[in-house]
Amino acid sequence: MASSTEGMRRxxxxxxxxTVDEAEEATAGPDALxxxxxxxxxxxxxxxxxxxxxxxxxxxFATLDLTPAQYSVLLVIGNNPGRxxxxxxxxLGIQRPNFVSMLDELERRGLAERLPSATDxxxxxxxxxxxGSALLARARAMQDEQERELAQKLGPGGREMLVALLQRxx
Amino acid sequence: MASSTEGMRRxxxxxxxxTVDEAEEATAGPDALxxxxxxxxxxxxxxxxxxxxxxxxxxxFATLDLTPAQYSVLLVIGNNPGRxxxxxxxxLGIQRPNFVSMLDELERRGLAERLPSATDxxxxxxxxxxxGSALLARARAMQDEQERELAQKLGPGGREMLVALLQRxx
DNA sequence: TATTGTTATACTCTATAACTATA
DNA sequence: TATAGTTATAGAGTATAACAATA
Numbered sequence: 283m284a285s286s287t288e289g290m291r292r293x294x295x296x297x298x299x300x301t302v303d304e305a306e307e308a309t310a311g312p313d314a315l316x317x318x319x320x321x322x323x324x325x326x327x328x329x330x331x332x333x334x335x336x337x338x339x340x341x342x343f344a345t346l347d348l349t350p351a352q353y354s355v356l357l358v359i360g361n362n363p364g365r366x367x368x369x370x371x372x373x374l375g376i377q378r379p380n381f382v383s384m385l386d387e388l389e390r391r392g393l394a395e396r397l398p399s400a401t402d403x404x405x406x407x408x409x410x411x412x413x414g415s416a417l418l419a420r421a422r423a424m425q426d427e428q429e430r431e432l433a434q435k436l437g438p439g440g441r442e443m444l445v446a447l448l449q450r451x452x
Numbered sequence: 453m454a455s456s457t458e459g460m461r462r463x464x465x466x467x468x469x470x471t472v473d474e475a476e477e478a479t480a481g482p483d484a485l486x487x488x489x490x491x492x493x494x495x496x497x498x499x500x501x502x503x504x505x506x507x508x509x510x511x512x513f514a515t516l517d518l519t520p521a522q523y524s525v526l527l528v529i530g531n532n533p534g535r536x537x538x539x540x541x542x543x544l545g546i547q548r549p550n551f552v553s554m555l556d557e558l559e560r561r562g563l564a565e566r567l568p569s570a571t572d573x574x575x576x577x578x579x580x581x582x583x584g585s586a587l588l589a590r591a592r593a594m595q596d597e598q599e600r601e602l603a604q605k606l607g608p609g610g611r612e613m614l615v616a617l618l619q620r621x622x
Numbered sequence: 623t624a625t626t627g628t629t630a631t632a633c634t635c636t637a638t639a640a641c642t643a644t645a
Numbered sequence: 646t647a648t649a650g651t652t653a654t655a656g657a658g659t660a661t662a663a664c665a666a667t668a
Contacts (some may be wrong), residue, residue: 315543316531320524324602324611331618332498337497343568354490361486368649373485377637382651404644404649432494435620441494445613450498450605452504552628574626574667
């Protein structure tokens with residue numbers, strides 16, 4: 283159902299085995315647009331939800347001056363100290379060239395370090411500094427708080443259900 | 453194409469109430485990284501899932517030469533013919549200045565048109581051309597097919613559950 | 623004075639080619 | 646020959662200021 287306006291709304295198409303209809307936007311303003319077609323699209327809902335969650339994340343982490351990407355880098359280095367740049371970058375889906383300036387910045391701020399590898403003089407072993415570990419601890423606590431608030435929005439078991447569903451898409 | 457070849461595991465997330473559970477045993481290879489901390493983060497899962505779904509979308513829509521953004525614009529114009537640029541753009545979360553070149557391109561391809569408004573000489577009434585409607589119909593069918601495949605990945609009721617959970621985050 | 627569409631601009635992300643020094 | 650880190654660069658995507666025409 284749905285469709286605030288009568289117009290053209292998926293008239294034909296009898297084969298709808300997967301049920302593409304169910305989302306619906308209640309009444310909004312007087313001249314509100316019909317977005318029913320978009321709201322049923324998984325990709326669109328994913329994009330909007332991701333933007334909303336990231337926006338919230340960025341606002342929270344403003345005090346730590348950390349972007350989501352920087353947080354993920356600190357987290358992965360912290361859990362995997364001594365790994366090569368290429369390994370960390372690949373794990374995060376970051377192109378190696380783009381990872382250079384990210385590390386430059388984290389190193390400049392004294393949060394991470396590029397140590398010489400003992401076995402391969404080409405590679406760098408990434409580690410967190412003490413300051414980096416300390417900041418990561420604060421960031422983790424902050425992120426846990428966001429996770430708790432998201433869990434509340436999502437209802438009982440909703441967060442775990444959501445993550446499980448998202449994993450199926452990757 | 454072929455972005456990110458990261459190595460993510462499929463941690464079984466045993467449900468735990470509201471607090472962040474970050475104890476997932478990563479059935480790891482010899483030198484696989486520990487990403488358990490990230491995999492429990494809703495925002496990160498959202499981002500990766502969104503990228504995966506969009507990548508699939510882009511590959512499918514390559515034959516129609518439509519990006520996800522262009523598809524959303526055609527869809528919303530089709531369901532809301534005669535609306536102003538600013539209205540369509542706002543509904544999609546697109547900045548008005550950035551919407552200009554998008555419309556230029558759709559108009560250049562003969563898919564959409566900027567008609568003079570009958571009531572306000574400043575504004576343009578957006579409509580689809582016949583070719584635009586025809587392309588949109590093909591795109592919709594293509595998108596329905598993706599939705600069906602996603603639904604299969606997500607299991608019985610999974611797609612509807614996912615969309616409902618995502619709506620709670622916006 | 624406010625709004626619509628537009629131009630110009632800038633900043634972030636992301637992607638690729640190519641260099642260097644090692645292996 | 647291949648790999649790790651790097652440089653340079655190009656392309657999207659997104660954000661804001663400002664202007665002309667109109668309300």
